Amino acid sequence: MRKHIFNAGPCKLSDPLLKNSAEAVLELNGIGQSLIEISHRSKEFQAVMDETVELMKEVLSIPEGYSVLFLGGGASLQFAMIPYNFMKSKALYVNTGTWSTKAIKEAKLFGEVEVVSSEDKNFTYYPKGFNIPDDVDYVHITTNNTIAGTEIFEDLDVKAPLIADMSSDFLSRPVNVAKYDLIYGGAQKNLGPAGVTFVIIKNELLDKVAERPVPTMLKYSTHVDKGSMFNTPPVFNIFAVRETLKWVKSMGGVEAMEKLAKDRADLLYGAIDESKMFTCPVAKEDRSRMNIVFIFEEQYKGKEADFIAFAAERNCVGIKGHRSVGGFRASTYNASTMEDVQALVQAMKDFEAQNA
Amino acid sequence: MRKHIFNAGPCKLSDPLLKNSAEAVLELNGIGQSLIEISHRSKEFQAVMDETVELMKEVLSIPEGYSVLFLGGGASLQFAMIPYNFMKSKALYVNTGTWSTKAIKEAKLFGEVEVVSSEDKNFTYYPKGFNIPDDVDYVHITTNNTIAGTEIFEDLDVKAPLIADMSSDFLSRPVNVAKYDLIYGGAQKNLGPAGVTFVIIKNELLDKVAERPVPTMLKYSTHVDKGSMFNTPPVFNIFAVRETLKWVKSMGGVEAMEKLAKDRADLLYGAIDESKMFTCPVAKEDRSRMNIVFIFEEQYKGKEADFIAFAAERNCVGIKGHRSVGGFRASTYNASTMEDVQALVQAMKDFEAQNA
Secondary structure, eight states: OOOEEOOSSSOOOOHHHHHHHHHHHHOSTTSSSOTTTSOTTSHHHHHHHHHHHHHHHHHTTOOTTEEEEEESSOHHHHHHHHHHHHOSSEEEEEEOSHHHHHHHHHHTTTSEEEEEEOGGGTTOSOOOSOOOOTTOSOEEEESEETTTTEEOOSOOOOSSOEEEEOTTTTTSSOOOGGGOSEEEEESTTTTOSSSOEEEEEEGGGGGGOOSSOOOGGGOHHHHHHTTTOSSOOOHHHHHHHHHHHHHHHHHTHHHHHHHHHHHHHHHHHHHHHHOSSEEOOSOGGGBOSSEEEEEEOGGGTTOHHHHHHHHHHTTEEOOBOOTTTOSEEEEOOTTOOHHHHHHHHHHHHHHHHHHO | OOOEEOOSSSOOOOHHHHHHHHHHHHOSTTSSSOTTTSOTTSHHHHHHHHHHHHHHHHHTTOOTTEEEEEESSOHHHHHHHHHHHHOSSEEEEEEOSHHHHHHHHHHTTTSEEEEEEOGGGTTOSOOOSOOOOTTOSOEEEESEETTTTEEOOSOOOOSSOEEEEOTTTTTSSOOOGGGOSEEEEESTTTTOSSSOEEEEEEGGGGGGOOSSOOOGGGOHHHHHHTTTOSSOOOHHHHHHHHHHHHHHHHHTHHHHHHHHHHHHHHHHHHHHHHOSSEEOOSOGGGBOSSEEEEEEOGGGTTOHHHHHHHHHHTTEEOOBOOTTTOSEEEEOOTTOOHHHHHHHHHHHHHHHHHHO
């Protein structure tokens, strides 16, 4: 039977994605070849790529003047590509946890990094109202923090180019893309299987590249010029992304995704806040809708493995907290359902009734 | 009906790979989750990764002291990573076509490149007996050239570290891995679907890194230290690679693959050499077993589209030659069968009978 999947990523995906991707691996559109056997330069795959790009533009209401790319290497490679291409002397990074910290490490190889951080409170809140100097080459933020469980819900007004790692809340709410110069992320949360990275880049940003030699594969201009086909792209993974985008559209778009995300998060945070056994360490206004971090109250600590086993008996899997935070984390990405969350909430209530 | 697939890559894959990968996308091992929904850090995926690495070592008889990696980004990213990590001052590159040329371009960003080339005859032969200076940091070769249709069948004796792009003939013959310091390639020929790159690296090579700051994702040591799990790897793609390796092993290993490759190539080159209509521009001793390039004799030129359509009616697809060479190219990778090649040979004979 299908589990209630709360994995932090890779994570639960939509049923049509699984069904249609599996079918295409056996045979694509009745052409006597598998999706993963055709040339990436065939008309069949070009159609998949074109439709995926068009659906991204439609679903996210991406304005004119932006390019949508699908690349290999993961968001971790973007951590290096961004400063490699755009750091002339100084950039501002907002450090909201593990992933921002990794991005900052790479940026420091290429220039000076100014940092605004929430590390003083172990990343349990999202920094606000900070000053942004006019002379930075760009500002880098991480909109959702899978480990700390925080999220920013507004699109910042920033004069410098704004670059956002949206790996883990992409497509979970409408975004005013015009406020960003580059949005990127690994697909393996809301967008599809691991192995492909999306980049939405304002074409004008390509006029602001730093003057240093950059390897061809690490230049954004390479991939913009070649429509993500400079080299062989991850064909299966892009097909699956298309299936996600079709599904999001059929469900009512990012507005519908936002409502569902709010409903799931409200239900789960509500249960945590009502409980005498569980608590959430994250500042209320900054709580992520995607990664719901919760821990035991002091007197119950040590029983984490018991609750994880208890939940697993109720088919709820993937709730072990990240080792750096401990406790639990339920990741409720777009494909999670209210039924998934209800099952977990019931498990929490039953466990509390038996053990409090 | 299933086509006779001669695509240059992505290309024909084994039936068990297609069947088992499609099943795993629906549900992995009856665990109530898809392969592409589980965490890459789950015991289920760790088992897939471990088995894939072990099968690589077994199938290729990789000696102790080597690490096997599965990375994103494609072989094109390796073109940059190799000099980024290992070019101190000078390297020797053997230029045997389009892909070597691309590798050389990236290497020139990091140091001096000495080149041995077969460009004088439009890459229709493989250079031999060339002098290798003692003072180069490494020697880089491309063992098979998908576009030019040449291949080197021996493992060179080289004093400097030997680095080989084996993207397109990997697993098609036994290789004396001990003679190489780094072997790499995109998976999308003999190994699996596009979206994952294999690297076999001698651990001692990591002691010879150049002294320059390298982004974390571009350091081989990062991926060796983390067992290809520094960041989320392409889960589906690695699973499919495992299926290929299981299939190669079940078929009798790389020795059996070599025999099948020779049989297919002999049949097709034999038909070309017998024909008065078709001819092969490649030097006999250097003809690739993987990518069989052939063209029309002068008086038939211009009829290429007719033959492609004629072959397609007989279910033979993917034989259009690369635009830089023209004519035809039948890629006969490991999963190609004698039946596939027989169908193409028959189409060639019938076309010649009707049109010569």
